[in-house]
Amino acid sequence: MTTRACFMLLTFLGVFLGTTNARAADTDGRFSLTSPVFHNGEAIPEIYTCKGADINPPLEISYPPAGTKEFVLTVREPDNPITPWSHWLVYNISPGVRKIGQNTVPGIQALNDFGNFYYGGPCVFDAKPHHFVFTLYALNEFMEDVNEGSTLDVIEKAMKGKIIGKAQIIGLYKNPLWGRDDPPL
Numbered sequence: 001m002t003t004r005a006c007f008m009l010l011t012f013l014g015v016f017l018g019t020t021n022a023r024a025a026d027t028d029g030r031f032s033l034t035s036p037v038f039h040n041g042e043a044i045p046e047i048y049t050c051k052g053a054d055i056n057p058p059l060e061i062s063y064p065p066a067g068t069k070e071f072v073l074t075v076r077e078p079d080n081p082i083t084p085w086s087h088w089l090v091y092n093i094s095p096g097v098r099k100i101g102q103n104t105v106p107g108i109q110a111l112n113d114f115g116n117f118y119y120g121g122p123c124v125f126d127a128k129p130h131h132f133v134f135t136l137y138a139l140n141e142f143m144e145d146v147n148e149g150s151t152l153d154v155i156e157k158a159m160k161g162k163i164i165g166k167a168q169i170i171g172l173y174k175n176p177l178w179g180r181d182d183p184p185l
Contacts, residue, residue: 030063033136033167044171050123055103065165068095068138079130086112086152088119110150122173129174138165
C-alpha cells in the first residue's frame with residue numbers, strides 16, 4: 001500500500017470513528033444529571049428543603065452532547081396542588097461545567113414561581129411525597145431574548161429548536177412534620 005493510500009485510509013478512519021463517537025455521545029443516552037446526595041427517585045435530604053438550609057443540592061453532569069453551547073437547568077414540582085411549580089431556573093451555564101456545587105449558582109438565575117431569583121427548595125404542606133424534577137437542557141445555540149427577569153415560559157420559548165440533549169434526576173420530598181407541627185394549607 002502506498003503512503004498516500006495509507007494516509008487516505010487513516011484519514012477516513014479518523015473522520016469516521018470521530019463522527020461515530022460524537023454521534024454516540026449525542027444519542028446513546030449517556031448524557032446524565034446525577035447528585036452525590038440522592039439518587040433518582042429517592043428522597044432529597046432535608047438540608048436542601050425549606051425545613052433545612054434551603055440551598056441547592058450538588059449536581060454532576062456527564063457526557064453532554066457534542067456541540068453544546070449552553071446548559072439550562074430547571075427544577076420543577078409537577079405535584080404542586082395549584083399548578084406545576086418552578087423552584088429554580090438557571091441559564092447561560094457554561095458547557096464546560098461538570099459539577100454544580102452545593103449552594104452555588106452556575107449561571108444566570110431567572111425568576112422562579114416564588115417570585116425569587118434563587119433556589120427555592122421543596123416545601124410541602126400535605127402528607128404525600130412530591131416529585132422534584134431537576135432537568136438539564138443542552139442547547140446548540142445561545143438563547144436570545146432572555147434576561148434575569150425572565151420566567152419559565154420565556155425560557156422554554158427561547159429554547160425551542162435549540163435543545164440537543166436533556167438529562168433529568170427526580171428527587172422526592174415529603175414533609176416529615178406533617179400532622180405534627182405544620183397544618184395542611
